[in-house]
Amino acid sequence: MKVLVIEDDQETADYIRRGLVERGHVVDCIGDGRKGLLMASADPYDVLVIDRMLPGIDGLSIVKTLRGAGTTTPILFLTTLGGVDDRVEGLNAGGDDYLVKPFAFSELMARLDALGRRPPLKEEDTVLVAGDLRMDLLARSVTRAGETIELQPREFKLLEVLLRNKGRVVTRTMLLEQVWDFHFDPKTSVVETLISRLRTKLDKPFATELIHTVRGVGYTVHDPS
């Protein structure tokens, strides 16, 4: 992926660059908001990472300008502003995701992967597959090796999110947001409990495991290698 990072804190910018380059991505970092806006308008990037508090022009204005000019590149806000309203403000301005500092690099990476690889304006898939697992979103049915599996609505949603992000890691936080619409960290094992139930129905009765835990990061589903 080609990533543009508009961040005025040099250390944070370096931290991000190092991590992304290690994983084979191309990264441009710029600390000035105006220059960043120009770069974002001029070059085609797969995803933009923009800090909200920048000298000169602030992140929110940059995003509004880009969206106003018709840029559809996915944008992730990276910021210390983690208030209840700040996130809504960021998403309303045209941001696609919002990550609060301090953050774990794995969290940033998982979210960028999800944003950057999103096929633009493609027809929504109505059938998702992984190995011998088949999920029909219209018929609301799930089968594995031909056998129908009964899922509760919440379990269905969880599987859908994992399958839509097939091959990528989905963090616990991402799951809380997308499956439960929770924007806080529950003190109990909401995610773990449901993953465990899903596994019981989906993985245990079969030979191969489809749902994998990535320690310290999240979960992933991929085709068996």
Add this chain to the structure above:
Amino acid sequence: MAAMFATLSALAVTFVFIAVYFEIRSELYERLRVRTQSLHDTFLTVARSTGAEGLERVITDRAKAPGIDGGIYLLVRDDGHFLAGNIDPYPTFSGWSFIEPSELGAEERFEFDERFLSRWSRLPDGEMLLVGLSDDSVEEAREALVGGIVFGVVATILITAALAAWLAVKSQRRIRSIGATLEDYAQGQLDTRVALAGAEDDLDQVAARINTTLDRMEELVESLRQVSADIAHELKTPIGRLRQRLDVALAEANSVSEFRAANAQAIELIDQIVGTFEALLRIAQIESGTRRARFSRVSLNAVLSNIVEIYGPVAADAGQEILDQLTDAPCELAGDQELLTQMFANLLENAIHHCPSGSSIVVRLERNGDVAEASICDDGPGIPDHERDKVVRRLYRLEKSRSTPGTGLGLSLVQAVADLHGAPLVLGDNEPGLMASLRFRLSP
């Protein structure tokens, strides 16, 4: 302000008086005209019954009366030859007119500014009759009227000016008092409030509103102070611990794997500290009340049934059971869905956390008229009476739970969200267990 009021009143009164004056004046002149016409008609009747000679005799007799009785009469032949009357040179015109004394050539006989409202008419035989009455009575009335008006206007101006000044002085005193109170407040005296005059008027209403605002501001300042104190005190402990661990690792760790382990622990601790910090900030933000501006229509039924569905499996894993007793009656109000969800999630998690395996947790929603009561009741150990007030204080943990994970902010957050929605949290005894309930005022 008072001056403006006085000026406007005076102007209004003056306009009224002027209008009245003109009305009366025209009425008086109309009366004069009617009297003149009536006299004229009388003469005509005489002429009709006794002929021109008869009228001539009547007029001659009248003219012989001493002085002018306020009327002028003249009868002439159509060639201008004098027949009878009490004037000599005379003006000619047709119909009605005012005759000035100068036109009669005998100024010394008349009042200086007297005029005669007069009328010429032609008799059937060709003679010309002139009849006129003096307007001196009208003039006298008019002068009296003007005098009265002037007096009235001046008196009104003086009275209104005096009243306005008195009102202004009274208000000024109270306005200055409000100003002084606000000044004291700005200088840091947060418990001072505006004194009410007990008059229940506009100024008192303003004063009452100002006092409410000052109350609110004092609350906010207190909340801010509280957050600062909490952060300083409670975060310094884990930060201190972090420092100690890193210090120890620096001094004692030898292998890369030991350092790695210390590093990993440090990151975990930092994440915890950040979590506590964010939670404190969130609570302060909620307490500031600004979230209220973004309220939307929320269904308590939906929020609670969602929570029950989400935590069912979690409770089951802990060997507990969640029972829902949610009314079918719609319970809707203006609120923040996200915050309410988090609040109920917190309460339910607390119950799951503190209750042993085998417990039952009931999530209840009841509606009574326009009030809905939501409660989460468990049959676990509960909270002792004397601790119930304290648990909502930030970072307070019950003695027995101090060793378990959690920041102790859960109930503070619950209370903040509850207060934001005007539904204060009530902790009670479920006999046995804890009952956490909130009463919401519903929207129609």
